[in-house]
Amino acid sequence: MRGDPDNGVPVAIARVRGAFCPQCPGSDTAGEMFERSERFMRRAAVLSETGLREVLARACQKTRLMAPVRRGKTSFDFEWIDDPDAVQMDYVRTVLPPKKAFLPVREMLLEFARGAQQAAAPLLDDAPFVLFGVHPCDLTAINQLDWAMGKRHGVADPHYVARRSAALIVGIDCMPDEYCFCTSVDSSDAREGADLFLTPIDAGYLVEVLTDRGEQPLAESGDGRDATPEEEAAPRAHGAEKKRRVTTRIESELEALPDLLERRYGAEVFEETAARCYSCGTCTNVCPTCFCFDVGDEVDLLLASGTRERRYDSCQFLDFAVVAGGHNFRGERVDRVRHRWFRKFVYLLREHGAPFCVGCGRCSKFCTAEIGLVDVLNSVLAEAKEEAVR
Amino acid sequence: MSAKPRVAFFDFACCEGCQLTVLSIGEPLIEVLKHVDIVSWREAMSERSDEFDIAFVEGSINRESDVPRLKRIREKAKLVVALGSCAALGGPHVSANRFEPSDLLKLAYGEKAGNYEAGEVRPISAEIEVDLPIYGCPIDANEFVSVLKHLLLGRPYRVPNEAVCYECKLNGYECVFDKGMVCLGPVTRCGCNAICTSRGHRCFGCRGLVDDPNVNAARDVLEEHGYSLDEIIGMFQIYSQRAPRVQQLAEAAAEPQEKRSKGSEPWRFGSTT
Ligand code: SF4
Numbered sequence: 184m185r186g187d188p189d190n191g192v193p194v195a196i197a198r199v200r201g202a203f204c205p206q207c208p209g210s211d212t213a214g215e216m217f218e219r220s221e222r223f224m225r226r227a228a229v230l231s232e233t234g235l236r237e238v239l240a241r242a243c244q245k246t247r248l249m250a251p252v253r254r255g256k257t258s259f260d261f262e263w264i265d266d267p268d269a270v271q272m273d274y275v276r277t278v279l280p281p282k283k284a285f286l287p288v289r290e291m292l293l294e295f296a297r298g299a300q301q302a303a304a305p306l307l308d309d310a311p312f313v314l315f316g317v318h319p320c321d322l323t324a325i326n327q328l329d330w331a332m333g334k335r336h337g338v339a340d341p342h343y344v345a346r347r348s349a350a351l352i353v354g355i356d357c358m359p360d361e362y363c364f365c366t367s368v369d370s371s372d373a374r375e376g377a378d379l380f381l382t383p384i385d386a387g388y389l390v391e392v393l394t395d396r397g398e399q400p401l402a403e404s405g406d407g408r409d410a411t412p413e414e415e416a417a418p419r420a421h422g423a424e425k426k427r428r429v430t431t432r433i434e435s436e437l438e439a440l441p442d443l444l445e446r447r448y449g450a451e452v453f454e455e456t457a458a459r460c461y462s463c464g465t466c467t468n469v470c471p472t473c474f475c476f477d478v479g480d481e482v483d484l485l486l487a488s489g490t491r492e493r494r495y496d497s498c499q500f501l502d503f504a505v506v507a508g509g510h511n512f513r514g515e516r517v518d519r520v521r522h523r524w525f526r527k528f529v530y531l532l533r534e535h536g537a538p539f540c541v542g543c544g545r546c547s548k549f550c551t552a553e554i555g556l557v558d559v560l561n562s563v564l565a566e567a568k569e570e571a572v573r
Numbered sequence: 574m575s576a577k578p579r580v581a582f583f584d585f586a587c588c589e590g591c592q593l594t595v596l597s598i599g600e601p602l603i604e605v606l607k608h609v610d611i612v613s614w615r616e617a618m619s620e621r622s623d624e625f626d627i628a629f630v631e632g633s634i635n636r637e638s639d640v641p642r643l644k645r646i647r648e649k650a651k652l653v654v655a656l657g658s659c660a661a662l663g664g665p666h667v668s669a670n671r672f673e674p675s676d677l678l679k680l681a682y683g684e685k686a687g688n689y690e691a692g693e694v695r696p697i698s699a700e701i702e703v704d705l706p707i708y709g710c711p712i713d714a715n716e717f718v719s720v721l722k723h724l725l726l727g728r729p730y731r732v733p734n735e736a737v738c739y740e741c742k743l744n745g746y747e748c749v750f751d752k753g754m755v756c757l758g759p760v761t762r763c764g765c766n767a768i769c770t771s772r773g774h775r776c777f778g779c780r781g782l783v784d785d786p787n788v789n790a791a792r793d794v795l796e797e798h799g800y801s802l803d804e805i806i807g808m809f810q811i812y813s814q815r816a817p818r819v820q821q822l823a824e825a826a827a828e829p830q831e832k833r834s835k836g837s838e839p840w841r842f843g844s845t846t
Pocket residue numbers: 459460461462463464465466467499546549550551552553554
């Protein structure tokens with residue numbers, strides 16, 4: 184089975200991956216890894232809580248497991264874990280999104296030797312792992328990153344693709360808080376990208392098996408049974424209840440956003456936001472769809488060899504847009520502030536056809552200046568509408 | 574004469590914590606020091622020489638009598654590195670600048686005050702040109718090693734210019750604001766890997782402010798969290814008393830009202846809200 188070309192990553196990445204880097208495994212292997220052409224439920228099973236913990240325990244032993252864990256009184260984060268009991272099934276949002284499974288916050292790209300015979304060996308991590316507990320908004324974001332890192336401009340990032348192809352992704356449904364607005368950006372009931380998707384039910388979890396790869400953990404567990412017709416209806420009911428509970432909304436159709444925003448390029452609210460913004464970069468570093476990075480070299484203690492590291496960067500940082508010669512084309516804070524909204528709802532929306540925002544609410548929740556993404560957006564929209572009336 | 578770069582360490586007014594950090598690096602330090610000759614280091618060795626290429630200068634200047642010595646170091650060295658926030662920013666004792674030096678001497682030494690000298694506390698950059706600052710109180714050991722490697726390879730070192738929030742978030746730490754505390758991380762220069770917030774403490778701003786810090790935003794946010802303007806200025810003054818935006822804040826605050834009660838009480842380490 185091959186990936187569906189309209190389905191984003193699979194075929195494209197597989198092809199480019201082989202071509203991009205001769206040291207990667209061949210494109211055939213990559214293609215097989217991306218067997219997830221069927222977007223809709225293949226079948227539904229039921230796993231008890233114990234059965235699920237067993238599946239996770241096996242994931243820890245056989246491969247590796249990244250899953251949400253509690254980090255503090257109110258915060259959670261995805262971590263590589265050995266202890267399946269540490270997995271937090273029920274959480275609103277993690278500090279960092281699961282993109283760090285594919286795009287680690289700090290990542291070694293290659294090793295090099297200094298001196299006459301410079302040699303560089305790319306470091307590709309394609310060891311299989313299970314990424315557990317991904318909410319629909321974050322699943323949507325993974326699909327967008329697949330496009331950005333794997334397909335955009337016809338180039339694929341081999342480091343991203345290696346990790347991405349190695350992942351078995353288990354999604355899980357959630358309930359929103361006041362920061363979530365997945366219903367405004369069409370991500371509340373996403374399944375694409377997941378191999379398995381869980382919805383909590385009385386008997387434990389209703390498991391939607393979405394891909395071939397998703398069958399394996401269930402087959403090994405032996406705990407699963409087929410779902411009854413009532414149980415099969417659970418995801419739909421859960422999804423509907425979730426939609427009812429979302430309170431934050433973007434006051435516009437998505438398609439209208441680019442033009443409306445562009446009309447209000449000089450909106451007052453960007454100035455007001457800039458007066459309060461630290462340029463600390465938190466809003467983008469915690470964003471599941473942001474993918475800007477910086478690359479730097481570090482040599483070893485003998486000054487003989489070294490490593491090249493990539494780490495998250497942010498368009499909000501003062502130095503982000505400094506180019507050769509020293510010119511900074513977004514040296515003013517207000518320009519950096521505006522850029523965040525324009526990037527998500529104008530430039531990439533036009534290019535990709537969907538906003539580069541999945542409504543997870545992280546940027547607003549974790550901004551210590553309490554700058555709300557939707558509040559600012561709605562203020563700009565209100566200005567635009569007022570102008571239209573005049 | 575050896576071809577290795579000659580390195581010397583010097584100290585002025587400080588606690589020597591930054592030199593201690595260097596000494597505590599251990600094995601990695603020994604490895605990288607194989608590429609240099611240490612010719613002068615009062616805290617670590619007895620021999621000394623006046624011939625050196627790279628001078629690491631720790632401590633701030635607060636006595637006029639120290640200035641000629643500092644200037645001699647500058648004349649001899651090809652590169653002067655300010656080692657730690659005392660040398661780079663003035664250090665925690667810049668907060669002394671809010672008082673009359675003679676009053677402080679009296680407070681500290683009583684009748685013997687006349688035997689001592691004190692003046693405005695300032696970073697070494699107030700007197701000489703500095704090639705590279707290493708911020709931190711104390712410095713971060715890894716950053717020191719990295720700086721040394723860059724100098725040895727002749728590559729420019731980029732002083733981190735992101736906020737502490739950057740490293741804090743990359744590590745996935747719980748924000749102390751979520752625990753009802755406040756934090757100077759959003760305007761403080763990173764490079765420490767958010768070591769304080771990793772332990773549940775707030776950032777005290779020991780690495781100084783980022784370039785173009787939004788100090789007014791910090792003032793607004795901290796006021797919303799229940800701090801008075803004087804307390805906020807006190808928080809900033811511990812390390813960034815000399816930063817222009819903090820001075821503007823202090824000047825604006827000093828204008829209208831009579832004597833301010835809390836202004837004399839600096840924001841203390843260890844207070845928990
Ligand atoms: S998190 Fe908030 S303060 Fe920081 S850069 Fe983003 S909007 Fe500005």
